[in-house]
Amino acid sequence: MSERKILAPGLMIDGFTLGERIFAGGMGSVWRATHPDHTLPIIVKIPFFAPGENVSAIIAFEIEEMIMKRLSGPHVPKFLGSGELADLPYIAMEFVEGDLLSTLTDAAPIPAAEVVRVGQLLARALIDIHRQQVVHLDLKPGNVILSKRGAVLIDFGLAHHDKLPDLMGEETALPVGSAPYMSPEQILGDRTHLESDIYAVGAMLYELATAKPPFGIPNTRSGLKQRLKTPPAMLAPALSGVPPGLAEVILKSLSVDPADRYPTADHLLFDLNHLDQVALTDRSQRNSGGFLARIGALLSRPSEARRATPRPTSFEQRFASAPVIMAAVDLSHGADPLAELVRVHVRRVLAAEPRARLACVTVLKTKIIGEDKPIDEAGRPAYIGRLVALKDWARSLHLPEEKVSYHVLEGVDAAASLMEYANHNPIDHIVMGARASSSLRRHLGSVSSRVVAEARSTVTVVRLGGVGETDEPPPGPESVPDES
Amino acid sequence: MRLALLTDIHGNAEALGACLEHIAAVGVDGYVILGDIVGYGPDPGPVIDKVMELQSRGAVVLLGNHDEAIADGVAGMSELAAEAIHWTREQLSAEHKAFLAGLPLTHQVGNALFVHSSARDPGDWNYVIHRLHAVDCFDATDARRIFCGHTHRPILFHQLAGRPVEEFVPKPNAKVPFSRARRYLAVIGSVGQPRDHNPNACWALLEPDGLTLNRIAYDIDSTARKIAATRLPRWLGLRLYEGR
Numbered sequence A: 001m002s003e004r005k006i007l008a009p010g011l012m013i014d015g016f017t018l019g020e021r022i023f024a025g026g027m028g029s030v031w032r033a034t035h036p037d038h039t040l041p042i043i044v045k046i047p048f049f050a051p052g053e054n055v056s057a058i059i060a061f062e063i064e065e066m067i068m069k070r071l072s073g074p075h076v077p078k079f080l081g082s083g084e085l086a087d088l089p090y091i092a093m094e095f096v097e098g099d100l101l102s103t104l105t106d107a108a109p110i111p112a113a114e115v116v117r118v119g120q121l122l123a124r125a126l127i128d129i130h131r132q133q134v135v136h137l138d139l140k141p142g143n144v145i146l147s148k149r150g151a152v153l154i155d156f157g158l159a160h161h162d163k164l165p166d167l168m169g170e171e172t173a174l175p176v177g178s179a180p181y182m183s184p185e186q187i188l189g190d191r192t193h194l195e196s197d198i199y200a201v202g203a204m205l206y207e208l209a210t211a212k213p214p215f216g217i218p219n220t221r222s223g224l225k226q227r228l229k230t231p232p233a234m235l236a237p238a239l240s241g242v243p244p245g246l247a248e249v250i251l252k253s254l255s256v257d258p259a260d261r262y263p264t265a266d267h268l269l270f271d272l273n274h275l276d277q278v279a280l281t282d283r284s285q286r287n288s289g290g291f292l293a294r295i296g297a298l299l300s301r302p303s304e305a306r307r308a309t310p311r312p313t314s315f316e317q318r319f320a321s322a323p324v325i326m327a328a329v330d331l332s333h334g335a336d337p338l339a340e341l342v343r344v345h346v347r348r349v350l351a352a353e354p355r356a357r358l359a360c361v362t363v364l365k366t367k368i369i370g371e372d373k374p375i376d377e378a379g380r381p382a383y384i385g386r387l388v389a390l391k392d393w394a395r396s397l398h399l400p401e402e403k404v405s406y407h408v409l410e411g412v413d414a415a416a417s418l419m420e421y422a423n424h425n426p427i428d429h430i431v432m433g434a435r436a437s438s439s440l441r442r443h444l445g446s447v448s449s450r451v452v453a454e455a456r457s458t459v460t461v462v463r464l465g466g467v468g469e470t471d472e473p474p475p476g477p478e479s480v481p482d483e484s
Numbered sequence B: 001m002r003l004a005l006l007t008d009i010h011g012n013a014e015a016l017g018a019c020l021e022h023i024a025a026v027g028v029d030g031y032v033i034l035g036d037i038v039g040y041g042p043d044p045g046p047v048i049d050k051v052m053e054l055q056s057r058g059a060v061v062l063l064g065n066h067d068e069a070i071a072d073g074v075a076g077m078s079e080l081a082a083e084a085i086h087w088t089r090e091q092l093s094a095e096h097k098a099f100l101a102g103l104p105l106t107h108q109v110g111n112a113l114f115v116h117s118s119a120r121d122p123g124d125w126n127y128v129i130h131r132l133h134a135v136d137c138f139d140a141t142d143a144r145r146i147f148c149g150h151t152h153r154p155i156l157f158h159q160l161a162g163r164p165v166e167e168f169v170p171k172p173n174a175k176v177p178f179s180r181a182r183r184y185l186a187v188i189g190s191v192g193q194p195r196d197h198n199p200n201a202c203w204a205l206l207e208p209d210g211l212t213l214n215r216i217a218y219d220i221d222s223t224a225r226k227i228a229a230t231r232l233p234r235w236l237g238l239r240l241y242e243g244r
């Protein structure tokens, strides 16, 4: 701030030439810009510091610069440069084409299918930035751009990096964030939870579905604190118009205690991808018993389970402790020894990580694309029989309903079907079986080796020991090799 | 300019060797050794030899309270520390002792200050543990970045003008970026006797834009065996395994 420069189109800052001003707010201004080295469209964000005051603007600038430098990928604007606080502070970044999410909240309520789609986009963005160890902490419709490449998050001035000092400091007198979307723990001054972003997503989806944020736009401290003592079930009536699965997802995200929300955005995305399989609870089930009984049940709900599990100490540990596991089971020969062995290994993985969830997946092979849906002897779709078999396979794992889901995929190529499933869902770990080798398999490549080669996640391949299982499975209606 | 900061080596040749090997692989432009070269550890002589060699290649070497106690006596030291000083003194040559006695308390370059303990009365060997100690230290100097050791427990204090001092325990091997708007006081962890429950040797890479506390595994068995073979208290070897 040594010398005041007049901010106006044409001003050159470190090679960036300012163009039109596209935003002016209390904290600063945002300008379109050009730079000879960059072909991307550019914006330059210039904070405004009233001398001697407004320390929060300085801190927001420090934080945004520190965090933007470290983030990459499709869900953030590309960082292009920044200027020293002492001289002219600025952050230059890619201009992201698209609409602010606020254009949708302004038009709310929007159809449930649209709410789900936005939720999926937001969850994907969170998965990405949380994996880069950053929690945004100021998610609101004005800080999300819906672009061709998905949701892009902007404005990292209040963000926190799991491995870096929190420049906001512990001494902040007032909670910082945007009141309608701020999580209860942020109101209490805790800026270390990735679940705070999940809360904000819940609040935005609630607003998209109902036209108003869950607690309105509070402007008093007591108004702000209302969410600390309001169990999500009390918010359920406003969501009576949306499908129960979606209401459940939104209300779970709005849980007061972060431990009651989704442990990671991966779990949130998983539920949004499979709303028909979301286990409905008292949160969203307005008809299960009287209102007071419901509240009473919520307040008195024992929470030993989560108290017993110590909180992971870093984001990395969090992802490791709450994986989404996919069990790929071949049930075309019934619950054979290999399917049982897959279950043995799935049980081990689940036992190690109490917050894991399991997606049970089996492929029902259709021989030719476009063929009518296969039916069984009784004339029912074969799909139903396979689903029954899959649930039976998982029964002895004794998983609570909200931790397991079942997926019968239909396709001609088992490996391709499994990969497509794994690529559309946030899967951390695939457990699958491999039949012992045979010349045909060696020649054509087995399902498991293709999954291992193509998967982005960890893959555990289990095999029955040397004896037996050395040949192809017995011929039967579905004995066409996987590779056909 | 990339500097390697090493502090509280405490006669641990294995830990120092492992750090220097890592530093050579990473590549630096210079070394600052923040004192307590001897004391506690079984190899005071070889460690001083190594440090003298580094000094001859341009390293800055500062005095620590254990180094001072070799000549000045053990007043104010714990029994354990004093016992180790008596043993250490017998192992050192006159040349070693003269080297230690000649070391300065502080070193300042630009806005960076290096010192073994707090910048507040450096010869009084004040510990920097809590924010209040950090406030005292900041008040005692104009330097914007202060680097010290002495506690064997890494911690970073930072302060924006007019705001309270904040603290942060740096994560191993993760660079902490500096913000130009802040002052920093970094307490570097110990090379030869870590006490933050991480037994790995600590050295810090100081770059213009940030600080990285590197943690290096070394052959603790050898060091502990050597300690057991001397008259040094055995506990001095055992504690290395636990980093306390």
Ligand SMILES: Nc1ncnc2c1ncn2[C@@H]1O[C@H](COP(=O)(O)OP(=O)(O)OP(=O)(O)O)[C@@H](O)[C@H]1O
Binding pocket: A022, A023, A025, A026, A027, A028, A029, A030, A043, A045, A077, A093, A094, A095, A096, A097, A100, A142, A143, A145, A154, A155, A156, A157
């Ligand atoms: N990378 C970008 N691409 C496109 N538009 C952007 C980008 N960054 C910011 N904008 C636009 O500028 C506006 C303000 O940006 P930003 O939220 O980062 O600033 P702010 O000063 O923190 O604002 P507020 O205090 O209102 O949150 C955004 O709402 C958006 O319209």
Ligand SMILES: [Mg+2]
Binding pocket: A142, A143, A154, A155
């Ligand atoms: Mg904004």
